[in-house]
Amino acid sequence: MASARGEITHQIYIEECGNPQGKPIVFLHGGPGSGCSPVHRRFFNPRDYRIILFDQRGCGRSLPYGCIENNTTWHLVADMEQIRQFLEIESWMVFGGSWGATLALVYAQQYAERVSALILRGVFLGRQQDIDWVYGAAGAAKFYPQQWGELLCVLAEEERNEPLSSLYKHLISADEIQKLRVKLALSQWESNLIRISAEPFKPNLLAVESDQSKKIQLHYCLNNCFLSDDFIESQLGKVSQIATYVIHGQYDMVCPVEQAWALHSVNPNIDLNIVPMSGHVADEPLILDAIIRLTDQLAFKS
Incomplete structure (x- = not known):
């Protein structure tokens, strides 16, 4: 999919897998800059989910690789909405880890009616601190x-x-x-x-x-992160009606657990799972187990 703003045209790599009739869920990779990989599919049972992955601007298989021109949070939010429309999805679950959680929250705050649920792993709020x-x-x-x-x-x-x-x-x-x-x-x-x-x-x-x-x-x-310092926290009221699930390693040294707790303090309805003896990455055994248990549970939740 091509996304053009200004002089640079970004070509966004998108892939779909799983069940075309399953619950649509979009995976947002971290970084910023890391890109998607096949291992990211394993968070979702392909029998139950229509899984959408894409490489954000300048990342992975998107072109031009490494390009930072016309590459901001707001460009990525617009790309997500363009992808949703392109795939003719009415609303989708949004899964993001680390920077992907930041992007998931900002997207949901702009397009709350298009988000059926939020799954956030290793929350990063994008503040200066x-x-x-x-x-x-x-x-x-x-x-x-x-x-x-x-x-x-x-x-x-x-x-x-x-x-x-x-x-x-x-x-x-x-x-x-x-x-x-x-x-x-x-x-x-x-x-x-x-x-x-x-x-x-x-x-x-x-x-x-x-x-x-x-x-x-x-x-x-x-x-x-192209955001004002308290942007995400100040806009949380816009997503208060979206079912939100947070999985965060207790000993995360990249995104300290305080960031997940800050979300929960503003919205106590958030389902917060602080995973003991775990750090930042999604493939740590207890975090991976928590993710798969949650997505299996949500597959059967209307």
């Missing part, structure tokens, strides 16, 4: 000071007071060696945060070199 937690010295860095120091080592001394903008500057520079060093350092940093028991980081240099996801991710973070 949430971005600073990952890319600032006073957040996750307090728990991983050695690893934070290793990330800063790819920056010159004078760049370290503004790590996010400095890292991004190198990702869009023409210095391919420094660009690779920054990509590797960011991948290493994130690998420390996403699981409770982090496995040793084993980079695939060719894959890291060609990967554009970090550029997109930092593009969004530097622009505060």
Whole structure:
């Protein structure tokens, strides 16, 4: 599907699987920038669901790969609605994890009548404090000071007071060696945060070199996800009538569980499942189990 705004035409990769007559559900990947993969289909029983996956602008198989022009939260929301109309779906369930949860909430706040249910995993609210937690010295860095120091080592001394903008500057520079060093350092940093028991980081240099996801991710973070700081929380009244289910790892070091609790505090009707002994990623055993149990349950709920 082509989505054109301004001078750049983005070609959005969409795939469908499962039961064409099943409950429609759209999967929103995280990042921003990561793209979809076949493993994302496993969250939904193909007997019960019409499963829609798409790669957001500049991600995965969407073209142009890595493009940040005309690539904002609001472009993605418009793309989602265009996809829904293109597929002739009256309303759908929306599933998003991490950044995907951010996008799911913003979409639902704009098109509440088109959302039959929200499933959010590892909630990220897109506030400045949430971005600073990952890319600032006073957040996750307090728990991983050695690893934070290793990330800063790819920056010159004078760049370290503004790590996010400095890292991004190198990702869009023409210095391919420094660009690779920054990509590797960011991948290493994130690998420390996403699981409770982090496995040793084993980079695939060719894959890291060609990967554009970090550029997109930092593009969004530097622009505060193209949202005002309290946008999602201030708009929660618009989605109060949508059945909302939140699954969040108790020890999530990317998106601390406070973010899920903030949603629940505003709307106590949210079904909040804080998963013990679990971190951020969806394939941790207890989180994966919680997701599949929930989607199996909702498949039979009118």
